[in-house]
Amino acid sequence: MQTVFARPESLATVSTHYCPGCTHGIIHRLVGEILDELGVRERTVGIAPVGCAVLAYNYFNCDMIESSHGRATAVATGVKRARPDLCVFTYQGDGDLASIGMGETIHVANRGEKITVIFVNNAIYGMTGGQMAPTTLPGQVATTCPLGREVETAGWPIRMAELLASLRTPAYITRVAVHTPLHVAKAKQVVRKAFQHQLAGRCFSLIEFLSTCPTNWGMTPLEATRWLEANMIPYYPLGEYKTPE
Amino acid sequence: MAKKLMKGCEAIGEAAIQAGCRLFFGYPITPQNEIPEYMAARLPQVGGTFVQAESELAASNMIYGASAAGCRCLTSSSSPGISLMQEAISYMVGSELPAVIVNIMRAGPGLGGILPSQADYRQAVKGGGHGDYRVLVLCPSSVQEAADLVIDAFDLADRYRNPVLVLGDGLIGQMMEPVEFKPRPPVALPPKDWAANGCKGRKPNIINSLYLVPEVCEQVNHRIAARYQVWEEKETRHSGHNLDSKYDLLLVANGSVARVCQTAIDDLKASGVEVGLFRPISLYPFPIKALREAAARAKNVLVVELNMGQMRDDVDSFLQGRVPVHFYGRQGGMMAAPEEVIEQARAILAGRSN
Ligand SMILES: Cc1ncc(C[n+]2csc(CCOP(=O)(O)OP(=O)(O)O)c2C)c(N)n1
Ligand code: SF4
Numbered sequence: 163m164q165t166v167f168a169r170p171e172s173l174a175t176v177s178t179h180y181c182p183g184c185t186h187g188i189i190h191r192l193v194g195e196i197l198d199e200l201g202v203r204e205r206t207v208g209i210a211p212v213g214c215a216v217l218a219y220n221y222f223n224c225d226m227i228e229s230s231h232g233r234a235t236a237v238a239t240g241v242k243r244a245r246p247d248l249c250v251f252t253y254q255g256d257g258d259l260a261s262i263g264m265g266e267t268i269h270v271a272n273r274g275e276k277i278t279v280i281f282v283n284n285a286i287y288g289m290t291g292g293q294m295a296p297t298t299l300p301g302q303v304a305t306t307c308p309l310g311r312e313v314e315t316a317g318w319p320i321r322m323a324e325l326l327a328s329l330r331t332p333a334y335i336t337r338v339a340v341h342t343p344l345h346v347a348k349a350k351q352v353v354r355k356a357f358q359h360q361l362a363g364r365c366f367s368l369i370e371f372l373s374t375c376p377t378n379w380g381m382t383p384l385e386a387t388r389w390l391e392a393n394m395i396p397y398y399p400l401g402e403y404k405t406p407e
Numbered sequence: 408m409a410k411k412l413m414k415g416c417e418a419i420g421e422a423a424i425q426a427g428c429r430l431f432f433g434y435p436i437t438p439q440n441e442i443p444e445y446m447a448a449r450l451p452q453v454g455g456t457f458v459q460a461e462s463e464l465a466a467s468n469m470i471y472g473a474s475a476a477g478c479r480c481l482t483s484s485s486s487p488g489i490s491l492m493q494e495a496i497s498y499m500v501g502s503e504l505p506a507v508i509v510n511i512m513r514a515g516p517g518l519g520g521i522l523p524s525q526a527d528y529r530q531a532v533k534g535g536g537h538g539d540y541r542v543l544v545l546c547p548s549s550v551q552e553a554a555d556l557v558i559d560a561f562d563l564a565d566r567y568r569n570p571v572l573v574l575g576d577g578l579i580g581q582m583m584e585p586v587e588f589k590p591r592p593p594v595a596l597p598p599k600d601w602a603a604n605g606c607k608g609r610k611p612n613i614i615n616s617l618y619l620v621p622e623v624c625e626q627v628n629h630r631i632a633a634r635y636q637v638w639e640e641k642e643t644r645h646s647g648h649n650l651d652s653k654y655d656l657l658l659v660a661n662g663s664v665a666r667v668c669q670t671a672i673d674d675l676k677a678s679g680v681e682v683g684l685f686r687p688i689s690l691y692p693f694p695i696k697a698l699r700e701a702a703a704r705a706k707n708v709l710v711v712e713l714n715m716g717q718m719r720d721d722v723d724s725f726l727q728g729r730v731p732v733h734f735y736g737r738q739g740g741m742m743a744a745p746e747e748v749i750e751q752a753r754a755i756l757a758g759r760s761n
Contacts (some may be wrong), residue, residue, distance in 0.1 A: 204607040219613045225603035227475045228615040233468035240472020269461040
C-alpha cells in the first residue's frame with residue numbers, strides 16, 4: 163500500500179495538549195514537514211516559549227530547549243553563536259514575543275542573528291486564560307479588558323511584522339495565516355524560505371502566523387476561523403514585509 | 408607564562424580564555440567594564456565570539472543558550488545587572504546547566520554607587536533568584552586568586568552542572584597586581600552528552616526546568632540539593648593569616664577587606680598583640696568546620712565586611728553561640744581602613760565592645 167500521509171519524522175509520536183480547533187498544531191506540522199524536507203532535523207535546536215506552546219519541547223523530534231518567558235531569542239542567540247553550524251528556531255506566542263520579550267525580539271532582528279522565529283499571533287494570552295495581549299484587537303474582549311480593548315489606555319495592537327521590517331538590518335519577514343487549506347499550502351512555502359535563508363547564512367527570518375484561540379475567544383473552531391478572517395486579516399495584512407534581496 | 412601586571416577585570420577575562428571559554432555575552436556596567444572590553448578585543452584573536460547584549464536579562468539568557476549547546480561561556484556584571492540575571496541563573500540551576508558568572512560588586516541598594524562593596528553577599532550565597540537553589544560562590548582577595556578561581560569555576564560548573572558565581576568587590580576588579588597563568592594539568596570532566604546540539608545518532612536531548620507533576624518536581628529539587636551536600640564535603644576553601652599564633656581574637660573577612668585585616672593584624676603583631684584572620688574563599692559552601700576550629704581557639708570573633716553584617720549573620724549561626732561574634736562594617740563604597748580595624752580589635756580585647 164502506498165503511503166499518502168504520514169507524521170513528519172521531525173514531530174514526536176505523541177498527542178499534543180492543544181484545544182480542538184487551535185491552529186498551534188498546524189503550525190507545528192508545517193515546521194516539522196520543512197525540517198524533514200530540508201533534511202536538517204539532526205542538526206536542529208528548537209527553543210520553546212512560555213505560553214501554550216511551552217510543551218513544544220515534547221512535540222518536536224529534535225533537540226529542544228525550554229526558555230523563560232520572552233527570552234527565547236536570547237537563548238537562540240546563545241546557541242547559534244556557540245554553534246553556527248546548527249539550525250536554530252524559536253517558537254513564540256504574542257505575549258512572549260511582543261510583550262515581555264519585545265526587547266529581545268527587536269535586538270535579535272537588529273543583530274541579524276541567523277535564526278528562524280515562528281511567531282504565533284492569536285491576539286490573546288492563551289495559556290494564562292485569555293488576558294489582553296499586545297496584539298488584542300481594538301474592542302476585543304479579554305479577561306483583563308472585559309469591556310473590550312480601549313486604545314486610549316491600552317494603545318493600538320502592535321503589528322510586529324511591520325515594526326521589525328522597519329529595521330535597517332536585512333531580514334526575511336512575512337505574515338501568513340493557516341485557517342484554510344490554501345493558506346496552509348502558502349504558509350508552508352514561506353516556512354521553507356525562512357529556514358533556507360537561515361541555512362544559507364543569509365539573514366534573520368521571522369514568520370508571523372495569524373492563529374486561532376477558540377477556547378479563550380469563546381468561539382467554536384469554525385466561528386474562530388471566520389472571526390480571524392473578518393477581524394485579524396484586515397488589521398494584520400498578510401504578505402512579505404521584508405526580503406534580504 | 409611570565410608574571411604580568413594586570414587589572415583584576417582583565418585577569419578575569421584572560422583566565423576565562425585560558426579555561427577554554429570562547430564565548431562572552433554581557434552588558435556594560437561600572438566597575439567591571441574592563442571584562443567585556445578585554446573579551447571584545449581578546450576573543451577574536453582565539454577564534455571566539457563576543458556579543459554585547461541589549462541587557463543583562465538577554466546576556467544571561469544567551470549564556471543559558473550557549474551552555475545548553477554544550478559550550479563554555481562567561482558573563483559578567485555588577486550588582487544591579489546581577490539582579491537582572493537572577494531569572495536566567497534560576498533557570499540554569501533548574502535545567503542543570505553549567506555557567507560562570509562574575510559579579511564585581513558595587514554599593515547598593517538601588518543604583519547605589521560605583522565604588523567597592525560586598526552588599527550582594529546574601530543574594531549570592533542564599534540563591535538569589537526564585538526557587539529553592541544555590542550556586543557555588545568563590546570569592547578572591549587578590550588579582551592572582553581571581554584568575555585562579557575563574558579557571559577553577561569553569562571546571563566546577565562543568566563537574567556539577569550548576570552555575571558558579573565568582574564574587575569580587577570593586578577593588579578586586581580595579582586594582583593592578585602581578586598575575587601568572589601557569590600551565591595546568593588537564594582535569595577529567597564528565598562528557599556533555601546532555602547538550603542540545605543536534606540529535607545525530609541519538610535521541611533528542613531536552614533542556615528544561617518545567618516539571619508539572621509535583622512528585623517529579625520534588626525529586627528534581629532533591630537531586631539538585633544532593634549536589635550541595637557534596638560541595639559541603641569536597642568544595643569548601645579557606646585561607647588565613649597568623650592562625651598559628653596564640654590569638655584571643657579571630658577576625659573573619661573575605662575579599663579585599665580581608666587584605667585590610669591582614670595589614671591590621673601585622674601592625675598589631677608588631678606591638679605584641681596576636682590576632683588571627685579566617686578568610687573563607689568559598690562563600691557557599693562556607694568552610695564551616697574550619698571556621699569552628701579557628702574560632703574554638705579565640706575568646707572573641709570580629710567579622711569585618713563592606714556591608715551591614717550579612718556574613719556576620721552566617722558566622723553567628725555557624726558558631727552557634729560558642730564564641731561572641733562582633734561586627735565592624737563600612738558601606739556605600741567606603742573602604743575599612745587598617746586603623747579602624749585595629750581600633751575595633753583593641754576595644755574588643757580590652758572588653759570595651761559589646
Ligand atoms: C516571568 C513570567 N511572567 C508571567 C508568566 C505567566 N505567563 C505564562 S504564559 C503567559 C502568556 C502567554 O501568552 P502568549 O505568549 O500570547 O502565548 P499563547 O499562550 O497565547 O500561545 C504568561 C503571562 C510567566 N510564566 N513568567
Ligand atoms: S488556549 Fe487557545 S492557544 Fe492555547 S491551546 Fe487552547 S486554543 Fe490553542
